[in-house]
Amino acid sequence: MTSNLIEPATAREIAQQPALWQDVARHVTERRPTTSAFLDPILSDPRARIILTGAGTSAFIGQVLATHLEHTLGRRVEAIATTDLVAAPCDYLSGDAPTLLVSFARSGDSPESVAAADLADRFLEDPYHLIITCNADGALATARAGKPGSLVLTMPSASNDTGFAMTSSFTCMLLTARLTLGAPVSSAVLDGLVDAASRALEETPTWAGELARRGFDRIVHLGSGALQGMAREAALKMLELTAGQVGTWFDSPLGFRHGPKSVLTDRTLIVVHTSGDPYTRQYDDDIIAELAGHEVVVLSALPDGDDTLRALAYAVPCQIMALEFSLALGLTPDNPFPQGQVTRVVSGVRIHPV
Template sequence: MPHLATPTSATHREIRQQPDAWRELRDLLAHRGPALREFLAPLLARDDLRIVLTGAGTSAFIGDIAGEALRRTLRRRVEPLATTDLVADPLGTLAEPLPVLLVSFGRSGNSPESSAATRVAEQVAPEVHHLVITCNAEGRLAREHADAPRSFVLLLPERTNDTGFAMTSSFSTMLLAVLLAFEPGRAGTVDALADAATSLLERSGEVEALLDGEPRRVVYLGSGPLRGLAQESALKLLELTAGRVAAFHDTPLGFRHGPKSVVDDRTLVVVLGSGDPYTARYDADIVAELRQDHPGRVVHLGAQDFPVPGLDDLDDGLRAVALATFAQLLALGASVRLGCTPDNPFPDGSVNRVVRGVRIHELPLP
């Protein structure tokens, strides 16, 4: 039976480079941090500022994770808003007449909605400032904001501009970048995160072995910041298997309200273990319930049955950075076993690395 892709696969290489990429990001922020803090400080001093985290697809899930995490630590309004929602309904999503700090995530920065989101925000909100976090210096998003007076472009290490189909190191490094941008004092956690991810990489055989029962459905469950990671994990599996493995996501509490009906004897459920003692009780409850009532396989990631050393003292936003490695390895293993090409799961071009076919319409304003 085929095993994980060889190191010549870009996807394989980009998953494995993540610990080094995060350390490189830490060094980059040590250099650019003062300028970034100078940009952010006057904005964060404003009580009426609305911080909006935006991106499309996987980049949108960065906002879902970081928004949950940063609200807790900054104690202020921080909200995820996908570019696909912002562009389609700017008058609704930005209806409040408040100044906005729009934090845009983009691996390539060339998705049609990326630039469109920054433009329609300028049309609708009374005042907009832009923090662009991207992996591609030549992308449209980076170029348009490089010299803009109310913009700051944070270019990530060049290696994170993934060339594989699915976002892997670009996702985790952009997530870590935004968490450290708003909480620079937490740069000391990078080694712990890198060590945790390395431990998962060293156990890639264990991760792949979860596919031995040939599950036809995989469910990821997570609460708080890990809810966004559950969604990203499900998408990664769909992308790399070209949709041949059905993937679902939910919260441990929400799963009981109907979605649990997808579980059968060929379903793998992965519960993303929270580091919060209170939230972790709900994780443990759904694990126990599923193991008692259903024949499928249940994995409690980051807990006793699949521990990840080094994460115990980290909040769930940071835990998500490292735990993403598990989902990437599982998706890669499933892709190879099914005979897909991880770097190009859709050779017919029906789904593309950078989305195509999006027509941006002019926004009529009163």
């Protein structure tokens, strides 16, 4: 996927995703009796509330999934980052309704991951925990494994990315949650996802590498609904792997016109994450037409209208774009901050007593 003599771990971890998604689908099926036994009693209560949480990329998983899960489950579903829960627990954690905290964590060693779960136990009268993590030995998984009211789902071990940026960890946790909590997904659709990602792995490096060499210093990712969460993740991936040398923004196609469009220059690249919903797609098409004259990348995949699954397909080319821009800048994608200004697992966070 890259011409460097020594392939970055990040490149390998992007490339392994089609195979890992097949493993994830198999693991979800195998664990269905256990997950159903845990989830069904909670979700049978019409008052049940679900909070999807995580920090950074892990938080964006919830933003992709929240609306779909609310429609599918007929329950209140909110995406609230652990960084928000920990900083202002009284704003988010209250009430006697059964509340399922779904925690997404690559390592599970970020201070906010454990703190958010502990605060939920303290502030909620009827809390439950579904831990979706790539690290069975992380602090969050070990603290919750076997604990009443908690269930830990671990991803395939290879998804615990060794590179700086979350790549396969993001998509594996997203797919696990989608298959575990969301509407049924046929094997044909899953096969289509795998094929789309495989094609992206073959085709994207060429065009993304060419764009990376053209000196764009600003990138805007646009998407509506679930795909705004994907746009936010794609913007973060580019910002991380280019060590901030490429400024990034995200928004919806409609929202972009209301001020954020001021960011456009002749060195700005725009990426539009098009929706599978015919109505929503009209707004994607409108912004694409409006931005004629600028460099626009249009992402499109899968004929169905499920944008949570389209987000998975879009993640791969966006990750490759970030990798190619990183390499073009002469950076080391596995560690774009060699002096430790930003670290793979966040450090320096002090959890204050409540």
